[in-house]
Amino acid sequence: MAEDEPWTRDDQDHNDRCHARWRASLYRSTAQSGYRDEWRDAPCGGCRFRIALSGQLGRDYGACSNPSSSFDGRVRFEHDGCESFAGRADGSFG
Incomplete structure (x- = not known):
């Protein structure tokens, strides 16, 4: 894809570079030495404030819309997390 061409969600190379x-x-x-086991139960993918991206990137990434989070307005990986996690009422993930 050339720099001046519009992005499409079907561009695997672009998606792979974004993911990396x-x-x-x-x-x-x-992989961090200070990672705590209890964080496994509060990932972004299970937060009620996560808005999944569309297309293939939306499988792993979503925008945070939690006004209490320092990540509000930023794209986050589904297994990442923050101190402002708010679980979904139905317990779903993704």
């Missing part, structure tokens, strides 16, 4: 860049900014990476 965005994974580098995880807040609660399981």
Whole structure:
């Protein structure tokens, strides 16, 4: 895809590059030495304020819309999390 061409959600190369860049900014990476087990139960994918992106990137990423979160308005990985997690009433994920 050329720089001046519009993005389409079917561009696998573009999606893969986005995924790699965005994974580098995880807040609660399981690889961090200070990662706590209780964080596994409060990931962004289960938060009622997560708005999933469309297309293939929406499988893993969504925008935070929680006004109490420092990540409000930012794209977050579904398994990331924050201190303002608010679980969904139905307990769903994704």
